[in-house]
Ligand SMILES: Nc1nc2c(ncn2[C@@H]2O[C@H](COP(=O)(O)OP(=O)(O)OP(=O)(O)O)[C@@H](O)[C@H]2O)c(=O)[nH]1
Ligand SMILES: [Mg+2]
């Protein structure tokens with residue numbers, strides 16, 4: 063039989079196959095190879111084979127992530143450089159990103175316009191309010207294996223809370239519930255939704271959002287689809303778009319490229335350059 067690993071507890075894996083749940087041990091071989099939440103596996107009495115992965119995240123340990131919901135809100139103020147790093151991370155790992163604006167009950171037009179101007183050409187924007195339970199557009203987009211990422215206090219736990227429609231008013235008590243004790247804090251569980259699975263990644267680590275090691279800074283601008291047209295007008299193919307006769311800089315001046323996106327590009331470029339110098 064073939065199924066998907068939903069969770070792991072000690073040496074026992076919870077597997078879903080055709081709507082049924084099984085608790086299965088690994089074989090010696092698959093245990094040595096490593097089995098992770100999100101893996102597609104073949105099993106009978108034990109897990110006999112782990113099928114090839116499309117990607118693998120280390121923190122949280124999760125295989126085969128299809129969609130990442132990058133959550134921002136008017137308060138706390140968004141860290142757009144982090145948003146852009148997550149977008150690049152998604153491209154690198156073959157993950158479809160979504161930009162989720164939470165707290166739309168308190169959002170103003172200026173805030174929305176700024177985000178739409180910079181991002182609507184490169185990523186699907188979803189507007190929700192966990193507080194008002196207006197989350198259907200997010201729910202409909204939970205397909206394959208999906209997870210959320212975002213700064214502290216943007217409302218990730220509140221969104222999960224609203225999705226599960228649990229009568230928990232205190233978000234802190236929910237995060238405790240999700241963590242389920244010390245031993246499992248670093249583990250992930252997949253929850254079956256209408257069209258896919260949502261990873262309860264209360265601990266999606268943004269501190270590890272370093273792109274260094276995965277990306278050569280010379281290649282950085284190729285991860286900016288919004289720079290593509292302007293890049294063709296750079297004098298040199300090796301242009302890093304920092305100065306000189308540069309199509310991207312001209313694009314920013316003419317308003318074809320978002321200033322916010324360009325500033326973040328320069329910031330990430332600098333970080334990548336510095337990470338090469340030990
Ligand atoms: N106005 C408004 N407030 C919200 C909304 N969603 C969450 N909040 C509030 O934002 C605060 C932070 O929400 P959490 O759900 O704890 O945020 P989090 O992203 O899980 O934060 P961490 O667990 O620290 O990463 C809480 O006070 C929530 O009540 C919303 O849609 N509108
Ligand atoms: Mg939380």
Ligand SMILES: [Zn+2]
Pocket residue numbers: 293296297301302303304307308309310311
């Ligand atoms: Zn250039």
